[in-house]
Amino acid sequence: MTISVVLRLALPALREGRLAGQVEIVEDGTRLTVRDADELLDAVRRHVEHAAPPQSPGPLGETGPRPEADTPG
Numbered sequence: 001m002t003i004s005v006v007l008r009l010a011l012p013a014l015r016e017g018r019l020a021g022q023v024e025i026v027e028d029g030t031r032l033t034v035r036d037a038d039e040l041l042d043a044v045r046r047h048v049e050h051a052a053p054p055q056s057p058g059p060l061g062e063t064g065p066r067p068e069a070d071t072p073g
Helices: 011-015 037-051
Strands: 005-009 021-025 031-034
Touching: 005 011, 021 037, 031 037
Parallel strands: none
Antiparallel strands: 005 021, 021 031
């Protein structure tokens, strides 16, 4: 599973070395304001947890349905 976000950075914060600004979750258009990278991660994690029930991780730590292997036929 992957999640796509658009991060609109605030230039003053970027000059200070922070990833701050507005985050948009592409899938549903949710917009969040974040002040730093930790807040960004927390906000996206919370959004994902509320959007879908937890699933057991796959062999690479991925969650969600596993793709079926192509079989010659």
